[in-house]
Amino acid sequence: xxxxxxxxxxxxxxxxxTTSVEDYAKTIYGLAExxxxxxxxxxxxxxxxxxxxxxxxxxxxxxxxxxxxxxxYAPIALTPAGRQLALAMVRRHRLIETWLVRELGYGxxxxxxxxxxxxxxxxxxxxxxxxVRLGHPRVDPHGDPIPGPxxxxxxxxxxxxxxxxxxxxxxxxQVDDAVPDALSALDTHRVPIGAQVTVQATDRGAxxxxxxxxxxxxxxxxxxxxxxxxxxxxxxxxxxxxxxxxRVSVVR
Amino acid sequence: xxxxxxxxxxxxxxxxxTTSVEDYAKTIYGLAExxxxxxxxxxxxxxxxxxxxxxxxxxxxxxxxxxxxxxxYAPIALTPAGRQLALAMVRRHRLIETWLVRELGYGxxxxxxxxxxxxxxxxxxxxxxxxVRLGHPRVDPHGDPIPGPxxxxxxxxxxxxxxxxxxxxxxxxQVDDAVPDALSALDTHRVPIGAQVTVQATDRGAxxxxxxxxxxxxxxxxxxxxxxxxxxxxxxxxxxxxxxxxRVSVVR
DNA sequence: AGTATGATTTAGGCACACCTAAAACTGCAA
DNA sequence: TTGCAGTTTTAGGTGTGCCTAAATCATACT
Numbered sequence: 001x002x003x004x005x006x007x008x009x010x011x012x013x014x015x016x017x018t019t020s021v022e023d024y025a026k027t028i029y030g031l032a033e034x035x036x037x038x039x040x041x042x043x044x045x046x047x048x049x050x051x052x053x054x055x056x057x058x059x060x061x062x063x064x065x066x067x068x069x070x071x072x073y074a075p076i077a078l079t080p081a082g083r084q085l086a087l088a089m090v091r092r093h094r095l096i097e098t099w100l101v102r103e104l105g106y107g108x109x110x111x112x113x114x115x116x117x118x119x120x121x122x123x124x125x126x127x128x129x130x131x132v133r134l135g136h137p138r139v140d141p142h143g144d145p146i147p148g149p150x151x152x153x154x155x156x157x158x159x160x161x162x163x164x165x166x167x168x169x170x171x172x173x174q175v176d177d178a179v180p181d182a183l184s185a186l187d188t189h190r191v192p193i194g195a196q197v198t199v200q201a202t203d204r205g206a207x208x209x210x211x212x213x214x215x216x217x218x219x220x221x222x223x224x225x226x227x228x229x230x231x232x233x234x235x236x237x238x239x240x241x242x243x244x245x246x247r248v249s250v251v252r
Numbered sequence: 253x254x255x256x257x258x259x260x261x262x263x264x265x266x267x268x269x270t271t272s273v274e275d276y277a278k279t280i281y282g283l284a285e286x287x288x289x290x291x292x293x294x295x296x297x298x299x300x301x302x303x304x305x306x307x308x309x310x311x312x313x314x315x316x317x318x319x320x321x322x323x324x325y326a327p328i329a330l331t332p333a334g335r336q337l338a339l340a341m342v343r344r345h346r347l348i349e350t351w352l353v354r355e356l357g358y359g360x361x362x363x364x365x366x367x368x369x370x371x372x373x374x375x376x377x378x379x380x381x382x383x384v385r386l387g388h389p390r391v392d393p394h395g396d397p398i399p400g401p402x403x404x405x406x407x408x409x410x411x412x413x414x415x416x417x418x419x420x421x422x423x424x425x426q427v428d429d430a431v432p433d434a435l436s437a438l439d440t441h442r443v444p445i446g447a448q449v450t451v452q453a454t455d456r457g458a459x460x461x462x463x464x465x466x467x468x469x470x471x472x473x474x475x476x477x478x479x480x481x482x483x484x485x486x487x488x489x490x491x492x493x494x495x496x497x498x499r500v501s502v503v504r
Numbered sequence: 505a506g507t508a509t510g511a512t513t514t515a516g517g518c519a520c521a522c523c524t525a526a527a528a529c530t531g532c533a534a
Numbered sequence: 535t536t537g538c539a540g541t542t543t544t545a546g547g548t549g550t551g552c553c554t555a556a557a558t559c560a561t562a563c564t
Contacts, residue, residue, distance in 0.1 A: 020521065041542060054522055056543050061520095073529065073542060103355075104381045114375055121373035123366055129356045272551065293512060306552055308513050313550095325512060325559065 013065040014085045019120045022089050023048065024058055025067060028078055029086030034176065034247075035160070038075035087151040092119040094140035094147075095130050097177065101141040102134065108141045109183040142183075143174040143193040143247075159250070162205045162243035169212070170248035171196045182238075182245035189236050196251055197236075205240030265317040266337045271372045274341050275300065276310055277319060280330055281338030286428065286499075287412070290327035339403040344371040346392035346399075347382050349429065353393040354386065360393045361435040394435075395426040395445040395499075411502070414457045414495035421464070422500035423448045434490075434497035441488050448503055449488075457492030 017025070027047050031039045045055045059076060062068045067082035078086060096115040100106040106114070122130075128149065131137075139145050145155040158173050172195050175182050189211070191197065196212040211234065238246075269277070279299050283291045297307045311328060314320045319334035330338060348367040352358040358366070374382075380401065383389075391397050397407040410425050424447050427434050441463070443449065448464040463486065490498075 018520075042540095050521085051523060052542065053524080053544080058521080060543095104378070104385060106381075110377075114378060117373040117375075118370070121369040123369075125362075126356070126366060129358070133356060270550075294510090302551090303553060304512065305514080305554085310551080312513095 013067055013081055014088070016065065017067075017085055020058065021062060021065070021067070022085065022120055024055075024062060025078065025082050025086040026089040026093070028068065028076060029083065029090065032078070039077070040075055044076065084151060087147045087153060089119055090153075091147040091151065092122060092127050094144055095127060095134065095137070096122070097142070098134055098137050098140045098146070099130055108177070109180055109187070111141070112177040140177075141193075142177045143172070144177070145174075156249050158247040160244055161199075161207055161238070161246040161248050162202075162240055164199045164202070164207070164248060166199055166201050168199050169196065169251040170199065171251050172246060173249050174247040176245035179242065179245035182242045185236075185238060185242050191236070197248075200235060205243060207238045207240075207243040209236055209238070210234050211236070265319055265333055266340070268317065269319075269337055272310065273314060273317070273319070274337065274372055276307075276314060277330065277334050277338040278341040278345070280320065280328060281335065281342065284330070291329070292327055296328065336403060339399045339405060341371055342405075343399040343403065344374060344379050346396055347379060347386065347389070348374070349394070350386055350389050350392045350398070351382055360429070361432055361439070363393070364429045392429075393445075394429045395424070396429070397426075408501050410499040412496055413451075413459055413490070413498040413500050414454075414492055416451045416454070416459070416500060418451055418453050420451050421448065421503045422451065423503050424498060425501050426499040428497035431494065431497035434494045437488075437490060437494050443488070449500075452487060457495060458490060459492075459495040460487060460489045462486050463488070 024044070027044060028039050031037070031043060031047060041055045041059065042052055045052045048055070059068060059070045062082070063070045066079055067085060069077045069079055093115050096118050097108075097111040100111045100114060101108055131149065136148075137146055145153055147153040156173060159170070161170075161172075164170055172186075172191060172193055175186060175193070177183070186192070191211055194213075197209045198212060200208040200210055202208075276296070279296060280291050283289070283295060283299060293307045293311065294304055297304045300307070311320060311322045314334070315322045318331055319337060321329045321331055345367050348370050349360075349363040352363045352366060353360055383401065388400075389398055397405055399405040408425060411422070413422075413424075416422055424438075424443060424445055427438060427445070429435070438444070443463055446465075449461045450464060452460040452462055454460075
């Protein structure tokens, strides 16, 4: 897609961002935010589904644009401008997802792909009006916090579920909408965002847990399904990949 | 934008359409539909804001894709597949515009640009759900008919306003949403879609007319503005360009 | 018929974003 | 300390879509 053309070109670099640049910024931010680790070129390549050389070239370009800090062979970090861009994209993405679920009847597992395309096509005006219409939501359907119009983002203190020690009582706060397996796991075990669970055991990243708030939001008409063995036993096993896609807060 | 990737690749050429191809198809269709004339390469270039050679190259590509009929130096016509693609884009565009006006508080003069970008980003699923939510509207806020899910399009028999002979009584049916001057002319003179007018005189495409249904949909609180001279006299002059952007039906 | 005028196509380039293959660098370990 | 394995960058190439400049075609007019 061509660069975003705006009436008043205030932030130069951010206005000049192409679809690709927007995706890179968002992904760098996501990796840093989610894992709290330093972002390597190859992690970025893996996440974006492109080759390492492509990342290398793009990092040079984005460094020239003043969006990333990057000395050769060193890890990658966003500059303040880059973080601005990333947060703007996150805001778009999460508002769009909220809208798709609330008003267009999408399931929470369907919205990611659609939002991924739409976020590059909408104007600032659009985002602001959507925000008003939705009543300035603070989190999206996956529990992910939505940056405000000033791009400020406040979120509760959370841990990656895969890093929670055994025997801890926690509340499910967020799921990564880009990991379908995580979404479907929560769906099939009827564990909604906000549910409390106890971590029973951990096994090299994989997690076994028990729901405390029973049944979640079982729809009134639907009888409890008996066809799920682990749910029947009250104990759920999540693969590392899946547990890595969830964030929880500690319950005192 | 990259080609539209679909789960089941049924119509090959249509699924492989890039944003540019979609725009070309839509524009060719628009020129043919609106004017009823044969579409030349340079008219296409002018409308799309690209150079003639670009059109030439793209026509070869779209001919290879089976979307247009084009022998060198001859006018351009869509194939049935090309028409399908164009109608699908028109459907998207008009449904999105309807939604922006109805639910996001956009003015009818703001929606074109936004829809122009969104129409390339949304999925078929999105369009269908939007259609349902809006209650299967048959026309958009500019009076333009919206193709159904089967891409069938039925519209009333209309004339370009700039071709209406003098002394004829007509009803305003459609405005071209891509012509801001036409939209603002109707706004300032308070002539809504559906209004009846008499064509007073024509002057090489320019048109002078008198409203018959007075006042249009004046908002109750707003007193009739006195600051418009021609409207006060009950007689409105539209430049050719503007009159060419409107379609009317004959009132018996 | 002959030519000028405008429409159209070919030729040659540029920017973006991606790729594979090969070279260069880093840092850990024998 | 030297070597090796993995990471990262450079080199060279592809596809899309656009551009300007130059050649070609079609036609309308003298």
